[in-house]
Amino acid sequence: MRAIETKQISLDVGMFQLKDVNISIPAGKITAIVGPNGSGKSTLLKVLTRLVRPDHGEVYILDRLSRSFTSLEFARTVSMLTQSKSALPDLTVRELITFGRSPHKRMFVRMNEEDEEAVEWAMQATGTKRLEHRMFHTLSGGEQQKARIAMALAQKTGIILLDEPTTFLDIAHQLDVMEMLQKINLEYRMTIVMVLHDLQQAAHYCHYLLAMKNGKLVTSGEPRHVIHADFLKQVYQINARVSFEDEYPIIIPMKTLPH
């Protein structure tokens, strides 16, 4: 079963481009999208979540044409953690997470039991329950990221996309967030798709990997089989040594190659 599939996606937004991108993301798995800066990873994620409309091509979510969903239907099917660092209003963690229920609510309908359960579940899954009455802006970077992920989880979608969920975190919090996502994938069979910069983490935590370069899909497959020295040469234009230590790839960058 395919969670997400694209057919010939093209988009030209000046700096970033997508050219005839055909991808297929397996359901119930963790998929990483990697590639150099400006390769179109984030743009692709925005196309998949309908934040940006492609010039050509179609996106299919669970084998259904993505643009045939209503706005609310779509938000009940796909959620996303954006990269934005924009300041949020004065909110408690619980209030923020409760916003994740909006796609399930009509205008004046109050929170029902199902909503409360979803919020509780999202807090349990992300370990943010103990923070529920803290003000969001008083949290540390890692805690904020978890609270934002909890909001996306509260939408109760089967598919969640994350744009660089670990970029601004220290190494311990990075692992913390990755382990949390791994657990969510295992326990609830959620399809997780994330843009990552750290190839070692991508290989360690993800079942599937897509590599982008210059707006094109370069290669895809299981990280173990994809990440090797030639791959790094081709995608990142660096010389590197790659070895494996119990499933965990060790990538030692050596030198950049001339373009």
Place this chain on the structure above:
Amino acid sequence: MNVHQRSRRRKAAFILTPILLLFIVFYGLSYGSVPISFQQIWAVFTSADSQPVNEKIIMNLRLPRVLIGLLVGACLAAAGALLQGVMKNPLADPGIIGVSAGGGLAAITAMILFPQLSYLLPMLAFLGAFITALVIYLLAWDKGASPLKIILAGVAINALLGAVTNGIMVIYSDRVQAVLPWLAGGLSGRSWYHLGFMAPYALIGLALTVFAVKPANLLLLGDDSAKLLGQKVELQRFLLIVLSALLAGTAVSVAGLIGFVGLVVPHAFRLLIGDDYRFLLPLSILGGAALVVLADTIARTWFDPIELPVGILLAALGAPFFLYLLKKRRLM
């Protein structure tokens, strides 16, 4: 501000603001060249042997003026609170960014050129305010509307509209007399007639703010987040602009150009109780009503024998507050 402080402040604000409003209404009815005591005011309303003079003063002069003040203040504060959310700019105020000036220009044009249309004033002011808000928003738009751009575009539009307004007044200087009391931005001489033509628009506009709470709150999260939560952001923003213009235009049509209420009141409550529109909107409406009636009563009594237009007093109060906000947000 932690969560306990916030909930205490919200409770206090919801109890104290209505009480304050009530006192201010009585103050507005009671003060003037002929002071009327609270008991006498009470007597007028319960018509238990009140003096006819008092009854005339209250019913013909002070009551309609206080009621108009309430509605004008409520509309301006609600319009300000909504514009701040829609434009993602805490400094948006219908008076500063030219939305009121747009309504004012439309109203002045109508009053001078088509005086027979005066019953349509709120509608025309609404259209003027709406078109202005839309133009500012489109001018400032570039993959999102930046706060600074909105202020800059708004100030420029404000100046332009002011110039056109002045031009019309110079060209038709023979007819300006009829417009002057309106232009100064005040409630002097406003009566039941004025209340009658503005109240329906004001009450409809204020009632509609109930529908604005949820979209305004979701917009606080940012456009992308709101879209990902299934919101039709562009449509909602457009409708919120229409509503703000209706509110601002209604206030302008009867009271002229009164600035800063839409800035000062929502902002004071933001500092006090946070950005959540479930609390911010109703409190701003009450607070705006209280501020305008209070300022108008002061403006017409403290400077006796001169009656100061309330717009001047509010500008004198609001301008320093605006500067303070610019400093605090490091925009200056």
